[in-house]
Amino acid sequence: MTSPLVQLDRVRFGYSDRDILTDVSLTVARGQVVAIMGGSGSGKTTLLRLIGGQVKAQSGSVMVDGEDVGMLSEGPMYNMRRKLGMLFQFGALFTDLSVYDNVAFPLRERTNLPETVIRDLVLMKLQAVGLRGAHTLMPFELSGGMARRVALARAIALDPMLMMYDEPFTGLDPISLSTIGQLVRELNDALGAASIIVTHDVTESLAMVDYVYFLSGGRVVGQGTPDEIRASSEPFIKQFINGERDGPLPFHKPAPDYALDLGLAHD
Numbered sequence: 293m294t295s296p297l298v299q300l301d302r303v304r305f306g307y308s309d310r311d312i313l314t315d316v317s318l319t320v321a322r323g324q325v326v327a328i329m330g331g332s333g334s335g336k337t338t339l340l341r342l343i344g345g346q347v348k349a350q351s352g353s354v355m356v357d358g359e360d361v362g363m364l365s366e367g368p369m370y371n372m373r374r375k376l377g378m379l380f381q382f383g384a385l386f387t388d389l390s391v392y393d394n395v396a397f398p399l400r401e402r403t404n405l406p407e408t409v410i411r412d413l414v415l416m417k418l419q420a421v422g423l424r425g426a427h428t429l430m431p432f433e434l435s436g437g438m439a440r441r442v443a444l445a446r447a448i449a450l451d452p453m454l455m456m457y458d459e460p461f462t463g464l465d466p467i468s469l470s471t472i473g474q475l476v477r478e479l480n481d482a483l484g485a486a487s488i489i490v491t492h493d494v495t496e497s498l499a500m501v502d503y504v505y506f507l508s509g510g511r512v513v514g515q516g517t518p519d520e521i522r523a524s525s526e527p528f529i530k531q532f533i534n535g536e537r538d539g540p541l542p543f544h545k546p547a548p549d550y551a552l553d554l555g556l557a558h559d
């Protein structure tokens with residue numbers, strides 16, 4: 293049996309005096325796409341930052357690919373981060389770089405590959421998101437959905453073993469949203485990676501993930517496969533699934549990504 297790619301064991305983390313995560317344990321197996329759901333401010337982004345080693349757990353452990361991320365010194369941490377792909381919540385493209393140069397950026401920054409090889413890799417990544425034909429365009433010429441797909445191509449440029457997506461659906465129309473959802477799944481399976489997707493979008497994520505964790509009050513308050521989640525009678529889970537305002541979780545409407553919305557042209 294191989295060890296899980298990501299394993300959090302009784303993690304506690306807070307900023308100064310305030311605890312954000314009090315006791316979080318979760319597992320992501322290789323090949324899996326796992327969703328993390330929870331209200332605004334429940335610590336979802338913080339969880340990704342713990343896995344990426346940007347912040348350290350105050351107790352408990354965060355294991356990634358067999359290594360305790362909280363214990364890594366600078367060199368090993370750098371090597372670890374090279375294996376992670378991250379699509380940030382408001383991770384926009386570099387507006388003054390073309391689609392091609394946006395995707396080439398991490399390859400130029402993190403490798404010594406010659407431009408001819410970089411060109412092949414960039415076109416392959418753009419092909420994977422269906423946008424090879426758009427490589428000469430500038431970000432302002434893209435729709436919101438296309439921009440998100442280019443960001444996806446950039447995030448997978450270095451063939452990460454773990455992809456982390458922070459609210460990748462925010463601000464997208466239903467069709468683009470569904471396209472991104474399918475892409476997240478396809479890219480995961482094509483890369484032989486694992487993926488963690490932080491999202492508010494229940495319908496979309498239940499359609500493409502293997503497992504779901506619900507976060508509230510600094511803890512995992514529910515978990516299961518999509519089928520288990522749909523059949524659950526847990527109040528937290530039902531509230532989330534049905535989009536009810538009243539229930540154990542406070543109601544927060546996710547904010548659309550205006551920065552991206554305002555910068556877009558039509559397909």
Ligand SMILES: Nc1ncnc2c1ncn2[C@@H]1O[C@H](COP(=O)(O)OP(=O)(O)O)[C@@H](O)[C@H]1O
Nearest residue numbers: 307308312330331332333334335336337338339
């Ligand atoms: N750098 C920081 N310093 C202090 N508090 C922070 C910082 N980053 C986030 N927080 C707080 O931690 C809580 C969890 O944040 P976050 O992980 O971003 O939640 P989510 O992604 O679920 O909306 C929020 O209350 C937020 O205000």
Ligand SMILES: [Mg+2]
Nearest residue numbers: 336337381458
């Ligand atoms: Mg967040």
